Amino acid sequence: MVNDPFRAVAHPIRRRMIERLGNGPATVGEVTSDLGVSKSAITKHLKILEDSGVVVRKVVGRTHRLALNPAALVDAVGWVDRQRALWERMFDTVEGYLADKEQTTVTDTTTRSTAVRIERTYRASADVLFDAWTNPEVIKKWWHAGPDWETAEAAVDLRVGGHIRVVMRDTDGIEYTATGVYTVIERPSRLGWIWHGEDGESGTGSRCDLEIVEHDGVTSVVLTHHGLPDQHSAAEFREGWGLCLDNLDKVITP
Secondary structure (H helix, E strand, O other), rough: OOHHHHHHHOOOHEEEEEEEEHHOEEHHHHHHHHOOOOOOHHHHHHHHHHHHOOOEEEOOOOEEEEOOOHHHHHHHHHHHHHHHHHHHHHHHHHHHHHHHHOEEEEEEEEEOEEEEEEEEEOOHHHHHHHHHHHHHEEEHHOOOOOOOOOOEEEOOOOOOEEEEEEEEEEEOOEEEEEEEEEEEEEEEOOEEEEOOOOOOOOOOOOOEEEEEEEEEHHHHHEEEEEEEEOHHHHHHHHHHHHHHHHHHHHHHHO
């Protein structure tokens, strides 16, 4: 697809590549190292950036160097400028929305790790919410980091020491696999698991705790993701979990 800068910047992985190239041309390895996704996903992301014209590649011998093509982003920048005034008026609304979702990031100064905490409330029973997190057929309806993504696979071995595996697929057909090992199962109030992303993904080995509390027909769900290595990783997980839980909101309250 030619000259589609909005598609190029639509994914956080591609935005990180663009940010790295903001310092000047770099090799493919320098641009794509430590992004926490598979080599096949990296290849697809690069193809989208190059097809859009945002990134250009120059091959010298066996070395592939990438560079930004700022001209390809002119239309996107112009659109953003035109929308700036509208966005500024919307900031107060956005701040209120985030406050309602109670998303927080806390740094543990003792262990130098970071945790993300997100709370949502539902007019549904604790059993319904517990099933939403443990039933593969329900998981397929919501556990993906975007409203237009899908969950291609979901498998659950619901026992301490058992595994959960979720495969998310974005709108470009790129798949992201997340797995975990259950450490706590207390129906319908608690779940705990050790998080494992794709090879080399930031946050692998971190811990997720889910608390489900029902009172007078309203159920509060608190997800805490502990042991993240830094604020950047925490921000990515906060965004990803938030998008997943936005989908869950729609499933629980159609």
